Amino acid sequence: MDVKRDLRLGGRLAAMHAGGRLLALAGDPVLRLMYRPWADDPHRLHHRLREGPQPYASRSGVMVVATADACARVVRDRRFGVRTRAGGTPGGAVDGGRDPLLEPVDLSVLGLDPPEHTRLRRLVAPAFTPARIAAREDLAVRVAERLVDAAARQGRFDLVAAVAVPLPVAIIADILGVPDADADAFAHWGRAVGAGLGGVRSLRALHRLDRAVVELRALMADLLAHRRSPDGTVLDVLAAGDASRDEAVSLAVLLLLAGFETTSGLIGNGIAAMLGHGDPWRQLVDDPASVAAGVVEETLRYDPPVQFTARVPHVEVEVGTRTLAPDTTVLAMLGAAGRDPAVHADPDTFDPRRATAGEHLAFSGGVHYCLGAPLARLEARAAFAALATRIPRLRLLPGARRRRSLLLSEYERLPLATG
Numbered sequence: 001m002d003v004k005r006d007l008r009l010g011g012r013l014a015a016m017h018a019g020g021r022l023l024a025l026a027g028d029p030v031l032r033l034m035y036r037p038w039a040d041d042p043h044r045l046h047h048r049l050r051e052g053p054q055p056y057a058s059r060s061g062v063m064v065v066a067t068a069d070a071c072a073r074v075v076r077d078r079r080f081g082v083r084t085r086a087g088g089t090p091g092g093a094v095d096g097g098r099d100p101l102l103e104p105v106d107l108s109v110l111g112l113d114p115p116e117h118t119r120l121r122r123l124v125a126p127a128f129t130p131a132r133i134a135a136r137e138d139l140a141v142r143v144a145e146r147l148v149d150a151a152a153r154q155g156r157f158d159l160v161a162a163v164a165v166p167l168p169v170a171i172i173a174d175i176l177g178v179p180d181a182d183a184d185a186f187a188h189w190g191r192a193v194g195a196g197l198g199g200v201r202s203l204r205a206l207h208r209l210d211r212a213v214v215e216l217r218a219l220m221a222d223l224l225a226h227r228r229s230p231d232g233t234v235l236d237v238l239a240a241g242d243a244s245r246d247e248a249v250s251l252a253v254l255l256l257l258a259g260f261e262t263t264s265g266l267i268g269n270g271i272a273a274m275l276g277h278g279d280p281w282r283q284l285v286d287d288p289a290s291v292a293a294g295v296v297e298e299t300l301r302y303d304p305p306v307q308f309t310a311r312v313p314h315v316e317v318e319v320g321t322r323t324l325a326p327d328t329t330v331l332a333m334l335g336a337a338g339r340d341p342a343v344h345a346d347p348d349t350f351d352p353r354r355a356t357a358g359e360h361l362a363f364s365g366g367v368h369y370c371l372g373a374p375l376a377r378l379e380a381r382a383a384f385a386a387l388a389t390r391i392p393r394l395r396l397l398p399g400a401r402r403r404r405s406l407l408l409s410e411y412e413r414l415p416l417a418t419g
């Protein structure tokens with residue numbers, strides 16, 4: 001254990017959160033998104049942020065855009081990037097390089113600007129085209145039906161543990177080429193890393209996260225070094241491609257994490273929204289084949305698993321009412337954009353038949369547009385259709401628990417009963 005590093009990071013954490021709480025108490029809506037009791041009702045805070053000038057200048061020093069129009073402009077604008085000009089984390093205390101508190105995990109392409117971003121994304125993009133993903137539809141449907149049938153036999157079950165996590169884990173493991181025998185270990189460490197993705201709040205959490213990152217990277221490095229029977233999976237491509245060993249490990253870890261942490265959220269959020277509203281669930285049960293795709297888009301609009309993304313301008317840029325200096329941190333609130341009344345009528349109502357459901361920013365935009373969007377959609381459709389056809393009388397039980405994270409909106413536990 002590095003005591004000096006711990007003291008330094010512990011001191012920064014304490015100062016960050018004491019200051020953050022004070023600003024939240026003083027009414028700053030951005031900080032209120034991080035702390036209870038305000039964080040329990042993010043939609044009210046999003047509303048406030050959308051109503052005000054774009055961008056909103058938080059007293060924490062970050063700028064925030066929350067309307068659909070302003071968010072879309074920021075994520076698509078090539079003058080913005082994800083690294084400061086010195087190569088650091090947006091808003092971070094470290095000049096060049098990742099800030100361990102704000103960006104505790106090396107997320108490969110997600111944390112790189114072109115040209116490195118372009119080179120690495122190109123290596124794996126061919127495996128995620130809509131056509132390559134559509135070829136996995138049968139597998140996704142089969143796995144979803146098997147998991148749902150096993151859950152139904154229990155009578156009462158936690159959707160997250162029974163379906164929402166194991167379905168995407170099975171499919172991403174197949175695409176990457178992770179052997180079945182290793183999939184559980186990957187899912188375990190992947191979930192531990194996922195818990196820290198939005199930043200950490202204590203030294204203990206940071207240590208837990210560091211340990212999970214080390215384990216996950218070691219497992220991945222080992223798989224990459226010993227490709228047993230190369231058969232054209234993504235890990236084969238990475239092992240043979242022109243990425244360094246470290247780059248290959250980071251990219252494979254990102255694909256694994258992005259491949260299931262977010263999709264599990266989409267499945268849980270969609271089921272909770274439908275069962276909570278009643279009518280959408282009945283629409284899905286009556287006609288799963290045509291309603292499931294609408295449920296996926298409406299969930300991505302109404303309660304997207306990834307709530308925001310950060311950018312910094314590399315040059316001076318005008319955004320709405322302000323001129324932003326290079327390296328100013330800008331948060332684009334993707335979750336708030338999905339409920340912008342300028343785009344969606346009656347935005348707080350969950351309606352799978354809404355014509356504008358697909359007009360969301362849940363997968364962001366620009367060069368970092370989600371590589372796994374077709375896969376996430378396919379898996380969620382398979383899960384919703386399997387649940388509606390096999391357990392039509394599905395209902396919510398008390399005991400749901402949401403993850404406490406500014407970044408990810410998802411359930412940790414969603415207890416359900418079959419009738």
Ligand code: HEM
Binds near residue numbers: 260376
């Ligand atoms: C509902 C599920 C998902 C959601 C909501 C989601 C959301 C996102 C968002 C918002 C970004 C961009 C962040 C930014 O602009 O900074 C992103 C990037 C990415 N996603 Fe997804 N994602 C999902 C599923 C997946 C899946 C299944 C994969 C599987 C491989 C995946 C792989 C990636 C990768 C590799 C990137 C980085 C792209 C780049 O930086 O060029 N995602 N995702």
